[in-house]
Amino acid sequence: MEKYLKVKQAITRKFPTIESNESMESVINLMAEANVSVLAVKTDDELAGMVTVSDVMQSLANNYDLKETRVSTFMTECKIDRKNSKIQSCIQLDEDQDVISAIKVMYEGGINHLLVTGEKNKPLGIVSSLDLVKLIASKGYA
Numbered sequence: 001m002e003k004y005l006k007v008k009q010a011i012t013r014k015f016p017t018i019e020s021n022e023s024m025e026s027v028i029n030l031m032a033e034a035n036v037s038v039l040a041v042k043t044d045d046e047l048a049g050m051v052t053v054s055d056v057m058q059s060l061a062n063n064y065d066l067k068e069t070r071v072s073t074f075m076t077e078c079k080i081d082r083k084n085s086k087i088q089s090c091i092q093l094d095e096d097q098d099v100i101s102a103i104k105v106m107y108e109g110g111i112n113h114l115l116v117t118g119e120k121n122k123p124l125g126i127v128s129s130l131d132l133v134k135l136i137a138s139k140g141y142a
Contacts, residue, residue, distance in 0.1 A: 004098060005098060005099040005100075005135060005136070005139065006095065006096050006097065006098060006099065007093055007094075007095055007096070007097045007098070007099060007102045007114070007116050007127060007132075008095035008096065008116060008118075008124065008125075009099075009135055010099065010127045010131040010132050010134070010135040011095075011116055011124060011125035011126075011127055011131075012125075012131060014125070015036070015038075015039070015040050015123075015125050015126045016030055016031075016034045016036060016039050016040070017039060017040045017041070017042050017123075018030055018039045018040075018041055018042070018051065018071055019041070019042055019043070019071070020041050020042065020043040020048055020049075020070065020071050020072040020075060021043075021070055021071070021072065022070070022071050023066060023067050023068065023069060023070065023071070024055075024056065024059045024064065024066045024069045024070070024071065024073070024074065025066040025067050026071075027039060027051055027055075027056055027071055028056055028066065031053060031056070037052060037053040038050055038051070038052045038053070038113045038126055038128075039051050039052075040115060040123055040126060041071055041072075041075045043072075047078065047092070047115065047117070047121065047123045048075065048077065048078070049075040049076050049077045049078045050075060050076055050078065050113060050115060050126070051071050051074055051075045051076070052076075052113070055074035055075065055076075056074075058074065059073075059074055078091065078092045078115055091105055091106075091109060091111065091114055091115070092114070092115040092116075092117055092121070093105070093114050093115070093116055093117070094116075094117060094118075095116050095117065095118045095124055099132055099135060099136065102114060102127075102132060103129070103132055106129050106132075112128055112129050113126055113127070113128050113129075114126065114127050
């Protein structure tokens with residue numbers, strides 16, 4: 001396998017963002033509109049974490065008031081981890097991280113999405129485990 005496939009090569013589209021003080025109702029509407037299962041969460045214009053469709057399901061199953069409940073209640077904070085495969089719920093990786101290392105982080109952490117950042121930790125996109133597998137397949141490695 002090509003040793004230097006980069007995570008940034010798996011970013012296939014822009015990702016929607018939502019502010020941490022928005023409502024869970026807004027999360028549902030934005031996910032439906034953008035046809036995505038994950039949103040990047042910002043606080044004061046800084047990347048803060050992610051909220052997923054599983055978070056939405058948890059809020060619905062537990063009868064939270066979607067208009068009153070804030071994204072921050074359910075979002076997963078992101079930690080920067082560029083070199084170690086530490087088990088964390090939400091991991092932010094640099095765009096130049098190699099794909100195999102990213103897959104190991106996802107596998108060991110039991111996660112399906114990674115936030116990808118560029119220069120000065122500027123968010124560039126979100127990649128899923130499926131995006132990484134598709135990249136590998138597109139290069140003829142599957």
